[in-house]
Amino acid sequence: MSAPTTDDQARRRNEEIVRPEKPFARFRWVVTITLLVLWFGTTSTVDIELSGLAQLPERIVTYLGLMYGPPDLSVLGQAVEEMVISLGMAWIGTMIAAACSFPLGFLAAQNLSKRPTVFVARQVLNFFRAVPEIIFLILFIPIFGLQPMAVAVALGISSIGTIGKLTAEVIEGIDPGPLEAADASGGGRLQRIRWSVIPQVMPEVIALWLYRFEINIRNSAVAGAVGAGGIGTLLVRQIGQVRDFAGAGTSLAVMILITLLVDTASGRLRRRIIRGPTRSVDIGAEEPDGGHSGDGGAPAKNPIAPI
Amino acid sequence: MSLDASSPPKGTSARPTKPPPTAFAVLGVLGFIAITIAAGYDWTYGIAFSITEIIENFTRTNPAYEGLLNIDWTRFESEVVRQGFAETFQMATIATMLGALFGLPLALFNSVTGAPNKTVYVLVKNFNSVVRAIPDLVYAVLFVAMIGRGVLPGVLALFFLSVAVIAKLTSDTVDGVDPGPIESARASGASHLQMVRTALLPQVLPNYVSFSLYTFEINLRGSAVLGFVGAGGIGEPLNNYYQRGQYDRMWGVVVGFFLVVFLVDRISIAMRKRLL
Numbered sequence: 154m155s156a157p158t159t160d161d162q163a164r165r166r167n168e169e170i171v172r173p174e175k176p177f178a179r180f181r182w183v184v185t186i187t188l189l190v191l192w193f194g195t196t197s198t199v200d201i202e203l204s205g206l207a208q209l210p211e212r213i214v215t216y217l218g219l220m221y222g223p224p225d226l227s228v229l230g231q232a233v234e235e236m237v238i239s240l241g242m243a244w245i246g247t248m249i250a251a252a253c254s255f256p257l258g259f260l261a262a263q264n265l266s267k268r269p270t271v272f273v274a275r276q277v278l279n280f281f282r283a284v285p286e287i288i289f290l291i292l293f294i295p296i297f298g299l300q301p302m303a304v305a306v307a308l309g310i311s312s313i314g315t316i317g318k319l320t321a322e323v324i325e326g327i328d329p330g331p332l333e334a335a336d337a338s339g340g341g342r343l344q345r346i347r348w349s350v351i352p353q354v355m356p357e358v359i360a361l362w363l364y365r366f367e368i369n370i371r372n373s374a375v376a377g378a379v380g381a382g383g384i385g386t387l388l389v390r391q392i393g394q395v396r397d398f399a400g401a402g403t404s405l406a407v408m409i410l411i412t413l414l415v416d417t418a419s420g421r422l423r424r425r426i427i428r429g430p431t432r433s434v435d436i437g438a439e440e441p442d443g444g445h446s447g448d449g450g451a452p453a454k455n456p457i458a459p460i
Numbered sequence: 461m462s463l464d465a466s467s468p469p470k471g472t473s474a475r476p477t478k479p480p481p482t483a484f485a486v487l488g489v490l491g492f493i494a495i496t497i498a499a500g501y502d503w504t505y506g507i508a509f510s511i512t513e514i515i516e517n518f519t520r521t522n523p524a525y526e527g528l529l530n531i532d533w534t535r536f537e538s539e540v541v542r543q544g545f546a547e548t549f550q551m552a553t554i555a556t557m558l559g560a561l562f563g564l565p566l567a568l569f570n571s572v573t574g575a576p577n578k579t580v581y582v583l584v585k586n587f588n589s590v591v592r593a594i595p596d597l598v599y600a601v602l603f604v605a606m607i608g609r610g611v612l613p614g615v616l617a618l619f620f621l622s623v624a625v626i627a628k629l630t631s632d633t634v635d636g637v638d639p640g641p642i643e644s645a646r647a648s649g650a651s652h653l654q655m656v657r658t659a660l661l662p663q664v665l666p667n668y669v670s671f672s673l674y675t676f677e678i679n680l681r682g683s684a685v686l687g688f689v690g691a692g693g694i695g696e697p698l699n700n701y702y703q704r705g706q707y708d709r710m711w712g713v714v715v716g717f718f719l720v721v722f723l724v725d726r727i728s729i730a731m732r733k734r735l736l
Contacts, residue, residue, distance in 0.1 A: 191553050199550040201615065205607040209616075212606040234504060241499035241507040248496060283722040285684040287695070288714055291702060295522040296514060301507035374595035378688035378695075379702075382507075385597055393601045393689055405598070412593040430484065 220402030228400040232387060232407040239383035239408075240415065242305040242376070243369035249309025250316050251362045254278075257313065258320025258358075259346060264332075265324060275318070282314025286375045294379065301382040308369045319361050320354070327353045360423040367419050370412055384408045527707025535697075535712045544687070544694040544713075545720070551614045551686075551693050552679035559622020559679075560672040566623060567630035567668070573642060574634050574660055576652050588631070592624040596682050600691040614691035618679045625675050626668070633667040634660065670732040677728050680721055 260266050261274035289307035297303035331349035340348065374385030384404060391401035500509035535541050568574035570588055575581035596617045603613030641659035650658065687695020694717055701710035 188557065192557055195550040195553045198546070199554065199611055199615075200547070201610070201612045205610070205612045208607060216602070216606050237505045238507060241505065244495060244499040245507060245509060279722065279725065283681070283725050284718055285681040285721070287685040287688065287698075288718070291524070291710075291714075295524045296517045298517075302509060302513075305507055305509070371593070371595040374597045375685050377597050377601070378685050378699075385595065388598050389601050389689060392605050396605070398605075405594070408598070409590055409593045413589055416589070416593070425484070426488075430482075 216398060219398035220405065223399070224402035224406065225397070225399035226403055228391075228397075228403050229407065232384065232404040233411075235382070235387045235404070236384045236407050236411045238301050239373045239376075239385065240370060240411070242301050242308060242373045242383055243366055245302075245305040246308030246312060246369050246373070247362055247366040249306060250312035250365065253309070254313045254317035254320055255358070257317040258324060259350070261317060261321035262324035263321075264327070264329070265346070265350065274321075278314045278317040278321075280314070281311060282318070284311060286311045286372055287378055290375060290379060290381065294381070299379065299381050301376070304373055304376040304381050304383065307375070308372055311372075312365050312369060316361060316365050320358055323354045323357045323361070324350060356426050360427050363419045363423050363426075367416050370415060523705060524707045527709075528711050530708050531711045531715065532706075532708040533712050535709045536716060538697075540697050540700075541694075541713055541716075544697045545717075547611050547614075547696075548680065548683045548693040548717075551611060551618055551683050552676055555615050555618030555622050555679050556672060556676040558619050559626055559675060560668075562619075563623045563626030563630065563672075564668060566627040567634060567664075568656060568660065570627060570631035571634040573637065573639075574656060588624070588627045591620055592628055594620070596621040597685055597689060600686045601689045604690045609690035609692075611692035614683065614686045614693050617686055617691055618682060621682060622675045622679060625678060626671050629671040629674075630664060630668045633664045633671075637663045666735050670735045673728045673732050673735075677721075677725050680724055684717060 257274055257278060260270050261278060263271050266274070286307055289311050290304060293303040293306050293310075297306060327350060331353065332345060335345040335349040373383055374388070376383045377385030377387075377389035380386050380389070384407070388401060388404050388408070391397045391404060499506055502508035502510070566584055566588055569576075569580050569584035572581060575584065599617035599620045600613055603616045607613060637660060641663065642655060645655040645659040683693040684695050684698065687693045687697070688699045690696075694713065698710060698713055698717075701707070701713065
């Protein structure tokens with residue numbers, strides 16, 4: 154039992170001296186008010202009938218019943234076929250993006266290129282990033298027809314921005330030692346890149362491409378908007394046009410399962426590429442410390458920070 | 461190998477031999493080539509990549525590119541287009557805010573540190589994977605079928621997209637947090653909720669807010685495609701102009717939309733840089 158005065162003193166000490174002041178009070182208020190204004194500003198003006206929202210749970214149950222009670226397995230073969238086409242679009246698209254973004258990544262890296270070059274390269278990357286896939290798709294349909302190829306090219310071109318920027322970030326994070334060594338031994342610009350930069354960045358850049366491939370599998374559904382093939386088109390036709398929900402159930406399940414399968418495989422491959430063979434002697438392979446965006450060196454399931 | 465530089469005869473053993481490529485590298489390259497050929501080849505499971513066709517079609521004139529040459533800028537005065545822009549912003553904002561709200565717990569429970577127990581962890585992890593495996597356009601077409609055309613299915617589609625993106629990116633941050641504060645919270649007798657509140661959340665909060673802003677960028681871009689299946693936004697007028705072959709009008713709206721997205725991207729990226 155201590156005297157109240159000591160207790161008070163201790164509390165005051167605790168509050169005034171030991172505990173540092175909270176730094177972000179003003180910032181917090183600004184954020185809260187902005188969010189509230191945005192929320193009420195948009196919800197009060199938007200043209201939404203709340204009756205639709207009220208019906209939603211019941212409708213979801215009804216339609217899941219239509220789709221999976223039971224699903225129409227006769228479309229299974231077609232669904233798998235279309236899904237593989239979607240994977241093909243995503244793969245070729247990613248290849249196109251990889252080929253185009255690789256040189257751009259070097260031009261956009263501050264430790265390799267001059268300031269004006271970096272600026273121009275970054276703006277080019279920003280341009281590709283800001284255009285939605287559907288726009289590129291519409292742009293490429295006249296050239297490739299309403300075909301999966303148009304989707305692949307559209308996905309590829311619209312991925313250039315993201316992959317290029319992330320490639321540049323990987324390049325900016327390299328160990329400058331080998332670069333200096335190449336300089337010291339009189340290497341030219343291309344030789345520096347070939348012998349000092351590429352060996353350092355390649356594992357991470359390949360992991361980046363694989364990661365983008367996973368994203369592009371999902372993005373390939375954009376083909377459904379215009380009917381350019383793949384699982385997206387099949388689903389839009391089954392659900393939106395012929396209203397064959399039992400068939401759509403099968404297609405949706407196929408899409409989810411194959412996407413998850415490819416994700417898992419690609420994720421394992423990415424980890425293997427970045428970390429090297431597990432449970433073997435460390436051969437001095439430079440452990441990528443996941444430098445970007447502070448996601449630490451820990452499990453690093455996805456070592457790639459967005460943009 | 462001798463470290464004595466003077467002893468080896470010049471030109472031969474001074475240079476270490478290059479190790480042979482590993483089986484993993486060889487298989488990787490072979491698999492890579494095989495997949496590329498299989499995906500690009502013209503057969504049932506390929507997408508028929510053809511350079512000659514590209515060159516052939518490039519030289520042909522077509523209405524879409526003629527429209528690109530005489531863009532019609534007057535469409536911004538029309539009610540439909542203005543409404544489309546407004547709807548796109550409304551959809552993206554509402555979906556991002558709701559997505560951020562639901563995405564945070566899903567992200568925290570997606571990792572062993574953040575989940576209260578193993579069951580929740582496994583359930584949430586699988587739920588997140590499935591939500592993430594369905595593209596926004598498929599959500600949109602599903603919700604349009606369920607509750608009819610309009611902005612609501614668009615908001616719902618973008619909501620699921622937001623939840624997927626925020627949960628995925630934030631959970632990767634959660635996996636990489638510094639375990640120190642968590643241990644000290646547990647050591648001082650914090651309950652799971654208190655631990656999450658005082659040790660885990662402060663570590664992931666900057667990234668989480670940054671990812672939410674990033675999701676807003678994605679939603680804004682993604683909203684363009686939803687109108688093609690009747691889920692509102694700027695895609696509705698775009699789809700109308702596209703279907704009717706009014707390419708001059710369509711490109712006008714496209715350029716306007718691009719400028720808006722570009723501007724929002726710049727602002728959002730500047731804000732995210734300050735956050736991290």
